[in-house]
Amino acid sequence: MATSVQLSPGRSTAMRKPKAPEANRARILAAAVAEFASRGYDGASMDAIAARTNTTRAMINYYFRGKEPLYLAVLERVYADIREAESGLDVENLEPVEAIRRIVEFTYDYYVDHEDFVRLVVAENQAKGRHMKRSHALRTVNRPIVEMLGRVIARGQARGDFRADADPIDVHMAIAALGMFNVTNQYTFGSLFQRPMGAKGDVDRRRAMVADIILQWLGPQPAG
Amino acid sequence: MATSVQLSPGRSTAMRKPKAPEANRARILAAAVAEFASRGYDGASMDAIAARTNTTRAMINYYFRGKEPLYLAVLERVYADIREAESGLDVENLEPVEAIRRIVEFTYDYYVDHEDFVRLVVAENQAKGRHMKRSHALRTVNRPIVEMLGRVIARGQARGDFRADADPIDVHMAIAALGMFNVTNQYTFGSLFQRPMGAKGDVDRRRAMVADIILQWLGPQPAG
DNA sequence: AGCGAACTTAACAAGGTCGTCAATTCCCGG
DNA sequence: CCGGGAATTGACGACCTTGTTAAGTTCGCT
Structure with missing residues (x-):
């Protein structure tokens, strides 16, 4: 679905952890395990994985290089x-x-x-x-x-x-x-x-x- | 609304099919078996099934009522x-x-x-x-x-x-x-x-x- | 503090999928 | 021959998907 989240800059996002490189990676991987296991390769959605981790699809593509490498x-x-x-x-x-x-x-x-x-x-x-x-x-x-x-x-x-x-x-x-x-x-x-x-x-x-x-x-x- | 498989109501020797309804139906079904088995439900494409049968996606939806009923x-x-x-x-x-x-x-x-x-x-x-x-x-x-x-x-x-x-x-x-x-x-x-x-x-x-x-x-x- | 790099966000573009609808062809019975 | 309905076609619209990109933010180090 089209993510139309508008949040004022400096509100809730400011409380977020400054950096969490490896922790985020691990969290994304864990979410990906669940999503791929649940829906299969085609059925799995990158957005769904992102939603499970409070991140965005672009970030997943930053850590991994796309859907297939993540899988x-x-x-x-x-x-x-x-x-x-x-x-x-x-x-x-x-x-x-x-x-x-x-x-x-x-x-x-x-x-x-x-x-x-x-x-x-x-x-x-x-x-x-x-x-x-x-x-x-x-x-x-x-x-x-x-x-x-x-x-x-x-x-x-x-x-x-x-x-x-x-x-x-x-x-x-x-x-x-x-x-x-x-x-x-x-x-x-x-x-x-x-x-x-x-x-x-x-x-x-x-x-x-x-x-x-x-x-x-x-x-x-x-x-x- | 006879949506399910309903053939000619009476067995009459004179009754003939207008075109090739049941033959096409069977051919679509066979193609669908192969496609769904090969790619799974999500991976299967209605267009691919249509391509295997020289018909169109609209026709498949005419015989069956969509992807899920076909499956x-x-x-x-x-x-x-x-x-x-x-x-x-x-x-x-x-x-x-x-x-x-x-x-x-x-x-x-x-x-x-x-x-x-x-x-x-x-x-x-x-x-x-x-x-x-x-x-x-x-x-x-x-x-x-x-x-x-x-x-x-x-x-x-x-x-x-x-x-x-x-x-x-x-x-x-x-x-x-x-x-x-x-x-x-x-x-x-x-x-x-x-x-x-x-x-x-x-x-x-x-x-x-x-x-x-x-x-x-x-x-x-x-x-x- | 300032700079560069890591990190994060929002938005875009291209592509693919499905279901539907109006229009058209075709066949059969009257 | 002709009406009517079944069969078939092409096209449209709505939706969802992925990857990329440009801009912004934050951090570590000097």
Whole structure:
């Protein structure tokens, strides 16, 4: 909408902080995360982001260089966040089965608690990874968690807990698929029998269910 | 005011269409499916749809009543398609384990072969089911497949093939989650180790994998 | 204090989108 | 042949979007 805000010079704006370079940047980025996650790339409006931050569209273009670079910064930000959260996982000292269970539960909870992240990932996939291709940093985000899984699986195989042909990437994919579906498809799927999903659903039960599915599958005996 | 799909009131052999009303309607709808699936609701352009059909935007608004009603018609169309395809599944005469395997394989293949459907479902979920709520027909689309699953699972439980607490909705959710993930997340996930997914991935291997996961989970012994 | 640079604001221009309306063509039945 | 209504066209108006630019403000440093 046409911003027809007329304010006398020296009134309310005078009380504003003199300078806030990095703080403003961070605030804009946070608002952009919310807006892009909520409305997608096309649906998101620079004015809406500006409105969330008490700044103007021109200022956003001053800090970032436009809509697309801002969106890329958003993607890199949320991916960096989950990577850091994953790094806090300490599973090397757990027995393989418990380690897998912890990884599954962490991943499941992270998706439930960070719906913005999930929505951004989905949006980027809907865009066929168009923007992601331009960021080299986003190419290897999944590697740490897969390597962690690989070490745990190898330990489990050495003990005979897991089947010999278990593949870390397949396992990660199954975990992510089952964990994300609750969040991503909660509207079309939840309409079925009014069964709530996502954060409002039966989180505890479903989290245990996903862990059971993965562990049953990883078990030593191949499919009969 | 017959705004909805109202055909000729009586079936008369002599009655003929003045021009090409239904043919154009169908062509517009098909183009709209492709455009909405490709670019999402906001990203889709009515002019682009018109361009795909050698017609004009005004004509689309003549047949349908605007962008949103058209989008709803698209949703109802693709959901009707999958429901009809599912109805062709004949699993009542199969043994429970084989029946589950067939259902999984059908669902998996349908997603791979109908990426448009999957993308539309994802888009609608990203929109928080905004448009879907207005269509009463879309409220019960998942019911047939879940009921089919319920009958198969009940048979399997009676034989002792499946665990007693298996829930059809949970099973359907797991199948859908694993099947959709390949298609929906192929870009962000496929970038990992350049492992192709979706229709270009190792379809046969992954399809069998999903069936194994489901059947292992359904197996009679609970998680040990 | 004064200067340069960072920061902020308001306004503009170009482009794109959608829905509608009056006018026109086309076909069919009388 | 001709009226009438369905089908189709072109054009208009209102709205929203983004990026830029020129002017103003504030700050840090010398």
